[in-house]
Amino acid sequence: MTTRRNLLKGAGGLAGLVFCGCGLPFAAHAQKQPARLPVMVKGKRIKTIDVHAHCYFQEALDIAGVKVENVIAPVKGIPEHFVGVPATLEARLKAMDAMGIDMEILSINPFWYRAERDKAEAICKTNNEKLAELCASKPDRFGAFASLPMQFPDLAAEMLETAIKKQGLKGVAPGASVLGDDFANEKYHPVLKKAEELGAVIFVHPQSTPQLAPRFKGNGWLGNTIGNPLDTTIALQKLIFEGALDKFPGLKVLAAHGGGYLPSYAERGNHACFVNTSGCNPDIKLKKKPSEYLNQLYFDAMVFSGEGLRHLVAQVGPSQLMLGTDHPIPWEQHPVDHVMGTPISDKDKIAILGGNAAKLFGIKANGAT
Numbered sequence: 001m002t003t004r005r006n007l008l009k010g011a012g013g014l015a016g017l018v019f020c021g022c023g024l025p026f027a028a029h030a031q032k033q034p035a036r037l038p039v040m041v042k043g044k045r046i047k048t049i050d051v052h053a054h055c056y057f058q059e060a061l062d063i064a065g066v067k068v069e070n071v072i073a074p075v076k077g078i079p080e081h082f083v084g085v086p087a088t089l090e091a092r093l094k095a096m097d098a099m100g101i102d103m104e105i106l107s108i109n110p111f112w113y114r115a116e117r118d119k120a121e122a123i124c125k126t127n128n129e130k131l132a133e134l135c136a137s138k139p140d141r142f143g144a145f146a147s148l149p150m151q152f153p154d155l156a157a158e159m160l161e162t163a164i165k166k167q168g169l170k171g172v173a174p175g176a177s178v179l180g181d182d183f184a185n186e187k188y189h190p191v192l193k194k195a196e197e198l199g200a201v202i203f204v205h206p207q208s209t210p211q212l213a214p215r216f217k218g219n220g221w222l223g224n225t226i227g228n229p230l231d232t233t234i235a236l237q238k239l240i241f242e243g244a245l246d247k248f249p250g251l252k253v254l255a256a257h258g259g260g261y262l263p264s265y266a267e268r269g270n271h272a273c274f275v276n277t278s279g280c281n282p283d284i285k286l287k288k289k290p291s292e293y294l295n296q297l298y299f300d301a302m303v304f305s306g307e308g309l310r311h312l313v314a315q316v317g318p319s320q321l322m323l324g325t326d327h328p329i330p331w332e333q334h335p336v337d338h339v340m341g342t343p344i345s346d347k348d349k350i351a352i353l354g355g356n357a358a359k360l361f362g363i364k365a366n367g368a369t
């Protein structure tokens with residue numbers, strides 16, 4: 001297991017790095033200092049921002065008439081999702097401290113897309129009100145993506161405006177599809193147009209690829225292991241190839257899990273319509289090469305290895321990347337270590353740890369917006 005000494009020695013120029021010890025592999029010994037210590041790079045205080053963190057509110061589940069086990073797989077970390085409970089919120093803050101995370105941008109994976117209009121509206125209204133209340137109570141620790149009834153695009157666009165202008169939320173988390181329907185399609189353009197107008201970030205978080213569920217059966221939880229990054233890949237490719245990013249060039253799109261498979265194989269798309277013209281729509285004329293659109297998308301850094309993150313930096317540029325953990329599900333428990341141990345410059349590390357997210361979401365260094 002990596003020790004603190006080895007981490008600092010191997011990460012290049014990290015003598016100024018200090019972050020909290022609770023829960024980290026090199027900090028089993030007792031600490032006399034406060035549990036939460038700032039992340040520092042060469043003497044500079046870094047505000048760390050996690051753009052990929054989740055929660056639920058019991059009130060919204062009650063309106064939907066579902067139990068949490070019906071909307072999320074039986075993973076570790078389910079009870080920790082309910083940040084509306086004071087004890088759970090306190091535990092969440094302590095866990096963030098232990099991970100070296102100053103701020104989380106919360107999202108709720110959609111479980112209301114099959115609901116009728118009135119019920120879907122009530123669920124999303126409750127989610128957004130609860131998120132706004134939480135963020136207002138802890139503005140230095142939380143921001144949030146709105147929940148929207150995407151199956152009703154007119155209502156979704158209306159609720160997005162309320163979420164941004166009146167509730168202070170940062171964007172929307174629509175999933176990677178609406179029950180398998182791509183939100184790049186024209187039906188959802190009212191929402192995309194409104195997001196562009198408002199400067200709202202669209203957080204693309206997958207919920208597997210439902211059409212492939214039979215093939216995912218068996219060992220390895222392939223519905224997540226393969227299905228989630230594949231779902232994100234499809235969503236991003238649809239935004240590119242259907243011309244949505246040309247029609248709405250100001251869209252701020254942020255993809256979970258490092259953007260799935262797209263950044264590792266983006267240039268294949270540059271050749272597709274040349275090799276097989278029948279597989280492409282002659283009426284859609286993209287303004288640039290498909291792979292070039294990656295440089296206007298944003299991605300979290302949740303790719304698990306230093307080499308994976310180095311490659312992602314090389315593919316999309318350091319300005320497009322930011323911390324992501326999937327907290328409280330324990331996928332990435334040492335996100336700061338991950339970035340600090342990657343063979344990239346200190347400038348790039350500072351950007352990924354929080355600078356890029358602060359710029360994207362309009363968050364000032366002191367936490368004000």
